[in-house]
Amino acid sequence: MSLIRRVPQLFAGLFLYGASMALMVESSLGGNSWDVFHQGVSQVTGISFGWVVLLTGIPVLLLWIPLRQRPGFGTVANLVVVGFSADIALALLPAGESIPGRVGYVVAGILLNGFATALYIGSRMGPGPRDGLMTGLAARFPRLSVRMIRTGIELTVLGVGFLLGGTVGVGTIAYALAIGPLVQLFLPLLTVRERPDTRRLDMITGK
Template identity: 35%
Template sequence: MKRAYVLRWLFFTVGIMVLALGISLTIKGQRLGISPWDVLHVGLYQQIGLSVGTWAILLGIVIIGGTVLVTKKPPRIGAVLNMLLVGIFIDVFNWLIPEPSTMPGVIAVFLAGVIVMGYGVGIYVAANLGAGPRDTVMMMIVEKTGWSISKVRRGIELVVLAIGWGLGGPIGVGTIITALFVGSIVNLSLPQCTLLLQRLIDGNGASLTRHRHHPSENAKSL
């Protein structure tokens, strides 16, 4: 039990770091455009100041507070840590990673960011310790309305994108790329990471055969 607990939190933490690295890479390649939520974060940063990571945290606090008021349930610790750690690591990686000076560099950094983001989500979600605040509110709306996840997700991202664009956030072909491909990468990475975590928890390869034809149910919702 202790081994499983430690491994799940390790996967969660590493996944959050990888996710934040991917976000920072796409921000460095923002001449192509970035994901809807990051358009909003960057727009707020450009208009008001603070930092991109700080705005990710502040909006997360607002979202978590709203979901608590609606559901009357306290947030899972994973959701709170997700909110805090993603914002912190975004700022750290934004500081560490240099700006690409050429368009080929921008394209390479951005595409690497999209792939890294997809795997970061797969790693942290495999730990099953709680989704981030944005995914939490998405699921709350799905439960309240009965609408499909894809419909709710697109609706939320369109609203966020419109606000971010109004604030001057960068929109471009990269915004479309993230919308189309990050989810597809997660559909690949999540079963892989779930299987790897289970094999590490078991301490042997027994789960490989057991799960070979039964990928994680979590992948179906993404």
């Protein structure tokens, strides 16, 4: 498949992922599970939230080694584009004030996050550190569904983040329970089909 489709799909997914994070933040009803974890680590260590996000990506990438995952261009792009797009969206989105508006932000954020995750993973240019952990486990344990693996990861980091003092809200719980089924729904529809000889990309994405 030509890069003409894959590269735009990658960056569209990453930009939309950042926008989905902004929607969750502006709802004030709780962020996603990883951000609860990041917040908890930040409170315990005194390191800023942004640096925690960056630094926790390193040990997550190390977990790729036993799973035989390989970082790709999309892995590096993920570290840069998502934060950039989230900042843009946060600057443009009005703060959620009414309860219906805040709930709407949460619902839109979760749906957009599931779609965006499948969009950039489906480009087969390398998942982000945390999504690579999901695809690596799915490839290593084929009897477990993507939905089960993703939900398990989300609930684990959510629990640790809560114990460390991270803020948990209704949106956090909804995200943790819904993101796995959403990714499993969208991923087959958005995955770029490759020729049989492009095995390296299959290894990157765990397919």
